[in-house]
Amino acid sequence: RLPGDLSFRYGGTPVFLQACCTCCSAFYRGSLVCPCLMSFSPIYETTRSLATLAYMAVMGPHQKKRPPNKPMDHKPFMKAIVLKTLIRKPKKPNSANRKCVRVRLSNGREVVAHVPGEGHNLQEHNVVLVRGGRTQDLIGVKHKVVRGKLDCAPVQKPSPNVK
Incomplete structure (x- = not known):
């Protein structure tokens, strides 16, 4: 890592850090809190893995729920x-x-x-x-x-x- 570089690798995925506040120059990752009690989040975190084939076979295809098309609003x-x-x-x-x-x-x-x-x-x-x-x-x-x-x-x- 170069001096002054604000990125590091976490689990194979680069994580970029932001300054926690303007009053201090401390840099923290994720859910940690800086000394002046101001929390922040990284620019992006590790990516979520995709579902396994076994999980998809058990759960079946994901079907989006469509709202019912009732032009007469349930009126006779x-x-x-x-x-x-x-x-x-x-x-x-x-x-x-x-x-x-x-x-x-x-x-x-x-x-x-x-x-x-x-x-x-x-x-x-x-x-x-x-x-x-x-x-x-x-x-x-x-x-x-x-x-x-x-x-x-x-x-x-x-x-x-x-x-």
Whole structure:
């Protein structure tokens, strides 16, 4: 070590020291306290070793916990404004054109909701009531529009004279 060199090796890793205070020229490592009772820490300490293969085999892979994505904040119904009407294609083996709407919920989040039943009168800026409930053959559609509430008309019953 050179005179005036403030680094030394500890366990194979260099440790750099800082002056403990301005009133004395003493240099201490780690958790020691200087004569004037002011503690300090080194610039960096020894590095931590990685986990062993046996430990990783027992513990399994580390999986990050994701916060749950609940657009409706655990509420059964929520008012929403229609942004756009959509037509979605279902997954195999079904084939149809499912009527959906992109809505902005009252909490500001945007979701896609399915409009059940045949025919609807929804346009942009209509106010609808949205409930939870996945549509099984539509990818990513986890909400449904409640028919007969607010601006969404109920499903029309077929008239008996139609042949």
